[in-house]
Amino acid sequence: MTSAGLAVLEDAAEGEARPLSGPDFDVARVFDEHGSLLLGLAVNALGDRHAAEDCVQETLVRAWRARDTYRPEQGSERTWVVAIARRVIIDSLRARARRPLDVRAEPPEPGPEPGVDTQVADRVTLLAGLARLSPEHREVVVEVQVRGLSYEELSRRTGVAVGTLRSRMYYALRALRALLTEEADHDDPRG
């Protein structure tokens, strides 16, 4: 058991559900501050609310386990938690790809091809970047680049001038690129 874990135990009153995290990392606070972002990301990646909530739960647990590895000087807590969530989601997608699994009757399925695995990871990383954009930036990126609306169509729909939308697109793409770079730097949290 870690010294942090022992400290938590020592602080617990007899028969009481013990404190669930140390003073520097509170699972409930992380849930409150980042839970919606994590769930939104997971739903977009998995398309399944229940599986997404499982991933949020697992992210909280892995973050708690890895709390001693978090370094504020290397990035925000949000970046760190999202990096853990990406790994959890990728694990979930890999597990999903491994089925069916009646191992008594069938030989083990080969693992996914490296290229496919990379595509899955890249997609989740991109979704994580999108999830962290401001709603205004995300809207213009999604509507124009993903759904194929023209700037003029989006302008008519939203009432925002085309010039403003194009400016948002420029800064959204720059922000997205910065987030993807940041997430790549945090790509190996111990989670």
Place this chain on the structure above:
Amino acid sequence: MTTPVGDRDELVLAAAEGTLDDAQRARLDALRADDPTVDEEIAELRATLDAVRRLDGWDEQAMDLTPSPLVLRRAQQQVATEGREPLRRGGAGAGAGTTDGRADGADAGRHGGARPGRRALLGLAAAGLVAPGAVGQDVVRRLRPGTPEGDPGTLGALEQAAVEGVAPGAEVDLGIIAHTWGTETVWLVDGAQPGEVYDVVLVDRSGGRTGSGSFLGTRDPLDCEMNAAILREDVAEVLVVAAGGQVWARAPLPPVRA
């Protein structure tokens, strides 16, 4: 020549999107002469655009969802269990929790010595919560209202398991929920010997065993939830083992199919 900042942004974006007209192209050429970094930025934005355009969709409404409080509660239970026990990877149980989050105070992690006893290995963190009421069909479902039913291995769905070989005079209902982090078992037990320790063990298809905590028998029916660090698709059978080592109840599980 100096290009206004807004104009530079517009030119870079149009170049990245591939929508430059002739006039913009001329202004961009002029910009390049003054700012050699412009081509690098265009390439970066273009790479980002290419990645975004490969996405198959985006659900904005999902960003307004709030996770169920149960997500936090279960994470807290799991964290609580791991905080009590030595972290075991690759086999041993992830622990247990009661439906109301209470634990019995037993602490396998504090058992000293190089060779912990069987209980410590299985996770002594016990679960026992009295829940008056009759034991019968579908009670496990009623213990988890709102949890959908699903085929074996469906993440987050409740799978009703058939319990066999229960000791005379006892009744056991068992639900299984597959998670990404392992397998949850939901129990309603009537007829366990009060004060007796019962270990929950998940058996994989090669016969390997993963502990999933313990519960104490109570005079009244008890309900509890147990977690184990083994994927549902790998679980072949769930056992309840009495303190003497004999199997007190067992539930063979069907294999997970696609």
